[in-house]
Structure formats: C-alpha cells, structure tokens
C-alpha cells in the first residue's frame with residue numbers, strides 16, 4: 001500500500017513564505033538577509049525537520065485521486081509491431097470506461113502529496129463558467145497538439161513540430177496513464193503546448209474567459225495549466241533516462257559519497273546562455289580574484305552529444321555539498337535531479353513553477369538565493385552550511401526525500417489522472433475526434449521509434465509491468481534482436 005509523507009503544514013508554510021518575502025523585499029543588504037535566514041534556519045531546525053511534524057496527516061489532503069480501489073492496473077501489454085510501416089492499434093486493449101468505475105470512489109484512501117491541491121488552483125478560471133468548445137478553440141493558436149480521449153482511446157491532432165521529442169514522451173505518458181487506469185481516464189478534449197514559456201496572460205483575461213492551454217509550467221502572471229513534463233518519461237536527445245530509473249541511479253550514487261566527504265562548494269552545471277540570470281550567475285565562479293564558494297560549469301550539449309555524454313551523467317553530479325538551481329528560459333527540468341543529491345539545493349529566486357515545485361518550502365527543502373546579489377548570497381549559504389553541517393544535511397535530505405517519495409511515478413500518474421478528471425468535469429460539450437486526428441497506442445508510437453527514443457519508451461513501458469509483460473515484436477525491438485523487457489528488469 002502506498003503511503004504519503006506529509007511534509008507540509010499550511011501555517012508553517014506561510015511563516016516560511018513570509019520569511020522569504022522579507023528576504024526578497026529587503027533593501028538593506030546582506031545584514032538583513034543574513035539575519036532573516038538565521039531566524040528562518042533556527043525556526044526550521046526546531047520546527048520542521050522533526051519526524052513528528054513530517055508525518056502529520058492534514059485533513060486537507062486530496063482524497064479524490066487516491067481512489068485506488070486496487071493497485072494501478074498492470075496487465076501485460078503486447079506490442080505487436082508486425083511488419084507494417086504503420087502499425088495498427090490493438091483496439092481490444094483499450095477498454096471503455098464504465099461510469100461505475102469512476103463513481104465508486106472509496107472514502108478510505110491514502111492521501112496524496114500536497115501539490116495535488118494546485119489542480120484546483122490551475123482550473124479556477126473556469127470553475128464557474130465551465131469550459132466551452134469555443135474556449136478550447138481559442139487555445140488552438142498556441143497549441144502543439146490537441147489531445148482527445150474518448151472511451152479510453154487516445155487521439156492526437158498535431159499542429160506544429162515541437163522542440164526535440166517532447167511531444168512523443170508527453171503523449172507516451174498519457175498512454176501509460178490510460179493503460180494503468182483502464183476505464184478511469186474520462187473523455188476529454190484539450191490543447192497542449194510543448195514550449196517552455198507560458199503564454200496565457202492573466203492581464204489579458206480579467207474580464208473574459210482564458211483559453212485553457214496545457215503546458216509544463218506557469219508563473220504568477222499566466223493561466224496556463226501545468227502538466228508533468230516529458231522528462232518523466234525520458235529525454236532522449238540528452239540521454240536523460242526516465243525518472244523512475246534515474247531517481248534510482250541517483251539514490252544509489254548518493255550513498256557512494258557521504259555528504260561530509262563532498263566538496264564544500266556550491267555546484268552548478270548547465271547552459272549559461274539561455275538567460276540573463278544564468279549569465280549573471282557565471283560571474284560568481286571561482287577566479288584568481290574571488291572565491292564565492294561556487295563551482296560553475298558550462299554544459300556544452302553539442303560536445304557532450306558528440307562524446308557520448310561521458311561528462312554529463314547526472315548521477316555523477318552528487319559530489320558537492322551544495323547544488324545550485326537556476327531557471328533557464330522558464331522552469332528547468334533539472335530541478336528534481338538537483339534536489340535528489342542529498343545536498344542542500346540553492347534556488348536562485350524562482351519565477352516559474354511546474355506541477356510539483358509549488359509544494360517546495362524555502363528553508364525546508366531548499367535555500368533561497370537572492371537574484372540581485374547572487375555571489376554574496378551563495379557564499380553566505382555555503383559558509384552557513386559548512387558551519388552548521390547537521391542542519392545543512394537535514395535540508396539536503398528533505399529535498400531528496402521530497403523528490404524520491406512525493407514525486408514517485410505513481411504520484412505523477414495520479415496527478416495526471418486527477419487533473420484530467422477535474423478538467424473533464426468542466427467541459428460543457430461532448431468531445432469528438434477531430435477530423436485530422438490519429439489514434440495513438442503503444443504500437444503506433446513504439447514500433448516505428450528507433451535508438452534511444454525506442455529504448456526509453458520501452459523502459460518506461462517496462463516499468464509498469466516489467467515482469468508480466470510479454471513482448472512479441474516481429475520487427476525486433478533492438479538491433480540485436482533481443483526482445484525488450486527481458487533485459488530491463490535489472
């Protein structure tokens with residue numbers, strides 16, 4: 001049975017936020033920041049990192065979704081690729097939803113992570129009006145694809161090419177969801193954009209209904225609806241494995257170098273050229289003249305791709321005591337990897353959130369870094385951590401346990417189901433298959449795939465039911481002809 005670690009208590013959260021607000025609004029310079037952080041830290045160490053608080057169950061938990069009457073279904077999926085160029089979906093594999101399955105929600109279910117409550121916040125703009133076909137139609141101009149689920153079958157109409165394979169892995173996640181919860185994913189019709197930056201501006205829709213548009217992140221000035229990003233199922237271009245696999249790698253790797261034996265600096269590796277803030281961060285790198293206690297590296301993806309990713313293994317990046325997170329064009333998928341190291345994460349003030357990051361509490365899961373005084377703020381945090389190793393390690397562990405426990409794939413799927421269920425309830429029309437849509441199924445997606453894309457798709461698929469899966473694949477999944485699934489249980 002799944003349990004849900006409750007790491008959040010609303011009133012404490014508010015206190016933390018006000019402390020951070022104080023840090024932000026402080027114009028009196030470092031002294032005030034230092035003082036505020038010290039107060040914050042003392043507060044944390046006495047109140048939060050405390051087993052009893054962490055396991056408190058709040059009555060406000062979302063119950064809807066944890067309506068797991070039984071464990072997520074993991075019936076074997078048979079990939080019958082055959083030798084056709086366009087494999088045919090095995091229709092019999094997609095059961096129709098039965099209304100009774102949806103309404104028989106048991107009341108005694110385990111609670112979901114706290115970030116589930118944001119589902120309601122994201123859908124609030126349509127709460128009283130519902131979502132009409134006209135509103136969805138207005139989202140089309142932004143959309144990468146339109147997703148329709150009807151009677152448990154998944155249809156997609158593509159409007160434009162997204163960056164890399166974001167759409168493939170996102171849609172694969174939707175297929176996995178439908179196969180995990182047969183009969184539970186409601187009929188729906190939605191527009192999805194795979195780019196970084198949210199576009200549905202709050203300011204433009206104060207008196208009109210905004211178009212409902214799904215994407216991976218939003219900020220306080222936008223109304224986009226957040227959905228788990230593609231990286232949970234894999235990022236083939238950068239050799240970033242599906243989250244479940246990678247989270248395990250990170251867990252193992254974490255244990256190899258004890259926190260005290262790690263380099264006592266703040267580490268960051270990434271592409272500095274995507275935002276002003278990242279360029280500004282690079283100025284804090286160690287030099288002949290300064291040591292701000294930051295060790296910053298330029299991740300040159302072109303070079304890494306050519307060299308087979310030898311130097312970019314995320315699981316090997318847990319060898320510093322502190323890790324810096326900084327947004328790029330918008331939020332960055334690196335956040336969960338950075339948090340997973342058991343090293344306190346330093347978040348340079350964030351503006352964007354994805355579906356889970358809104359549950360992260362400054363001072364508990366991460367240390368906030370000033371955006372306008374990065375170098376001094378980083379050096380202060382490193383010095384503090386090195387002088388307060390117990391507290392620093394507790395913060396590192398709180399961040400890691402958040403991503404390892406509350407961000408398990410089970411919950412990611414549950415969040416998707418919850419969000420899609422609530423979204424579908426708002427629809428004021430019967431979704432229909434768009435004229436130019438095609439049906440998606442495991443065969444139509446996985447059979448034609450090649451290389452790492454195929455490997456990751458099969459790996460994710462394998463996670464659901466590795467043991468019971470029988471892969472029958474006439475076209476052979478791997479070049480060597482080894483059926484996938486057999487070698488993927490390690």
Ligand SMILES: *[C@@H]1O[C@H](CO)[C@@H](O)[C@H](O)[C@H]1NC(C)=O
Nearest residue numbers: 080081082083084085087474
């Ligand atoms: C696969 O190809 C063989 C010969 O090329 C053909 O006889 C067979 O019918 C094909 N099978 C399918 C499922 O298309």
Ligand SMILES: *[C@@H]1O[C@H](CO)[C@@H](O)[C@H](O)[C@H]1NC(C)=O
Nearest residue numbers: 282285286287295296297298
């Ligand atoms: C930061 O400094 C280190 C040590 O001198 C150097 O190896 C690294 O390339 C520098 N990083 C950047 C982004 O310039």
